[in-house]
Amino acid sequence: MRTLLHFTFVLNILLFASFTTPSHAFQKNKDKFVVVLDAGHGGHDPGNVGNGYKEKEIALNIVLSVGKALEKHPNIKVIYTRKTDVFVPLRDRAKVANNADADLFVSIHCNSHHTGAHGTETFVLGLHENQRNFEIAKKENEVIFLEEDYKSHYDGFDPNAPESFIGLTLMQEEYLDQSTQLARLVQDNFTKTLKRIDRGVKQAGFWVLHNTYMPSVLVETGFLTYKPEGAYLNSEKGQNEMSLSIYKGVMDYKMILDRNVGQNLYKNIANKEVVKEAVDEEIKSHSASKVVYPNTVFKIQLAAGLNKLEPKPHNFKGLKEISIEKEDRLFKYFYGNTSDYNEIKKMAAVAKAKGYPDSFIVAYQNGKRVNVSQVINSASN
Structure with missing residues (x-):
């Protein structure tokens, strides 16, 4: 009972x-x-x-x-x-x-x-x-x-x-x-x-x-x-x-x-050498072994705010592949779009090095947001 x-x-x-x-x-x-x-x-x-x-x-x-x-x-x-x-x-x-x-x-x-x-x-x-x-x-x-x-x-x-x-x-x-x-x-x-x-x-x-x-x-x-x-x-x-x-x-x-865009968009780059190393690492990742999860898209959530920013590199510390989602009145900003988990991890390092220390990986399946750990665990079972 x-x-x-x-x-x-x-x-x-x-x-x-x-x-x-x-x-x-x-x-x-x-x-x-x-x-x-x-x-x-x-x-x-x-x-x-x-x-x-x-x-x-x-x-x-x-x-x-x-x-x-x-x-x-x-x-x-x-x-x-x-x-x-x-x-x-x-x-x-x-x-x-x-x-x-x-x-x-x-x-x-x-x-x-x-x-x-x-x-x-x-x-x-x-x-x-x-x-x-x-x-x-x-x-x-x-x-x-x-x-x-x-x-x-x-x-x-x-x-x-x-x-x-x-x-x-x-x-x-x-x-x-x-x-x-x-x-x-x-x-x-x-x-x-x-x-x-x-x-x-x-x-x-x-x-x-x-x-x-x-x-x-x-x-x-x-x-x-x-x-x-x-x-x-x-x-x-x-x-x-x-x-x-x-x-x-x-x-x-x-x-x-x-401020409309969340605190992450206002943080300065602390160490340009760290950024360069991370960017170099991202380039290397294209030749690294892939870990692909079918029907899954990984992104990096950078920030969120009330006003819409154009997804241009100059608005996001030089990062490209920026996408936007609107939830109610809130705009969420994402970096990257890949089914390769190794690649998104490299991109996460780049985002943090460029001034988004609180950014994090998110996952989508069939257009719906899902828990990243569940995706990884389900694939390993």
């Missing part, structure tokens, strides 16, 4: 994803950039109470401070999932963001652990990389048990069962790149400016992230169970500093969007 419930849950997610067109991935509201701020827990759900500090209060204070700073910008609209000490079901938090057709969803929390763990980490939706990430997601997802008749609202989802997370990533797959970018900007502000311990940008199966249709992150501002960090987060100074870092991360992300 348990297995059947999990199968039904995953099937429902697949069916829902197949009949739903995602909202625009970038600045969707013509007049305002809409940011939804979510203070974790609330009401009869205190969150963690390490060393007597209350997660629900700290998260709310930080959210209100971030919102106050963002609201000073006339072109930004801030929406809160809660502004007081009330309980908000997970499904309603996601619903607020989706109904607002928001551009960003930022959920703020405080961490806990039975060891002396401390530091900040920011999560995007994905399969758990390790047991620790699963435990964090499990802790945040277990709030559904505080809801009446939760089984009827979450399609058999069980926070305690790893297999329940199989279908979660489908809903956020379109926004993973943008979510990761925002998460990295927030983490950099925590660690480079505030000198907090960097626990990194991570992936885990948070239900509240999976059900939002825009770039979304969950910020763990620190561990209340680590007394020095708990005291810092419970202080006015700590909350002000953490909120300022999150605010700056959101503004940095918006600035990149306002």
